[in-house]
Amino acid sequence: MSTEPLMLDIRGLDVAYGGIRAVRGLDLRVGKGELVCLIGANGAGKSTTLRAITGLVPAAAGQIEHQGESIIGLPSHQLVRRGVVMVPEGRGIFPQLTIEENLAMGAYTRKDHHEVRQDIERIYTLFPRLAERKKQSAGTLSGGEQQMVAMGRAMISRPSLLLLDEPSMGLAPIMVERIFELIQTIAKEGVTILLIEQNARLALELGDRGYVMESGQIILEGPAAQLLHDPKVRAAYLGEEDFAA
Template sequence: MLSINDLHVYYGGIHALKGVSLNAPEGKIVTLIGANGAGKSTLLRAICNLIPAKSGDIRFKDAPLLRLPTHEIVKRGIAMIPEGRRIFPNLTVYENLRLGAYARKDDAEIQKDVEWVYDLFPRLRERHRQSAGTLSGGEQQMLAVGRGLMTRPSLLMLDEPSLGLAPKLVEDIFNIIRTIHQQGLTILLIEQNALAALKVADYAYVIETGSVMLSGKGEDLLHSEEVRKAYLG
């Protein structure tokens, strides 16, 4: 579904991505693990053209994405849940969800999808009139995911969804990722919690200083001695 080949991205004079290649097959969960500053978030931002790539190729459903404007990439079926949630704190939960569907015109279907998100996240239904800024960290992360789902994506990209959450909430977030995946979405997941990420992933890539150093099935990397020493303790 998503194919990246020899992607190079620069931040000023910094070579942030150095020939990254990876695939996210349809219906699979693919995870990227690596230390802070390895280039994981840069990759997601480059896919959405929030950072322009210097060279390489990005294809989604066999169509080129490179150089397309971000809003057009969203319309093609890619949604990104950014690190730090980036919700609209002064708007209600419901208003945040409706904004996720800004590019859609099918009002009746949009409302059905709001109800679907509320079914996935019952706490959001309870707080639908509440200002998003008053939610707990875990609830804000649920709202960020729900807002992304309102675009009706084929590919959902999540950047550090468990960051800053208590262990119980981390478990809840990964259960939700599994549930969304079971409903047919392809997922590209960035996580510093390598253990949780590899447990849920079909495929995994290890990124270090802008390059893919290892790749394979999630289960294989979970039991890799090299990965265990570097990321699993």
């Protein structure tokens, strides 16, 4: 059995907004090279979990470790230097900047300018649609194209752990398919991914392992293929009934 530290190890995480515990006693682990998905209904606490990992909201209790070291309280730029990079819900691009300028923002912690240029060209190979429009203002792009910019910008940071928060939200079905193909490509290149996604079917079809979250707690976990065929998950995905508590 490998003694290599987990890429992400969360133990007993609590996050509170005011008097409400949005995340309660959460345990979640992601090994190097894994694609792990965290699924659940709106308001389950998925995005709050990501915000706690990245320090956007404070942890009230528990531990968050990246490759064996605590990252609680680290500022964003130090997390990025460590390789912990998030593509936020809503994409968070800079609408007035061009596509190329947005991608370059992903390199703000890097000094290897020649390699940054090579990485940007590689992103254009992955996302040909962006190459065609690289001098266009990002705010004029479709939702799917903006998601490509956000993912490309994250990849320029050379993440060891990529956190994706609802990448399919608000996208047309054909663009959702394209985005998930790109996520699969990134995973195959060895980037460890924690995917937060409401589209349970797509997430579990893509993932190695999965966690199901309800009311701030993990209620199921296991191999993604197993969860995909779990009656409770299938019922919840189809909207027939709530997850069992």
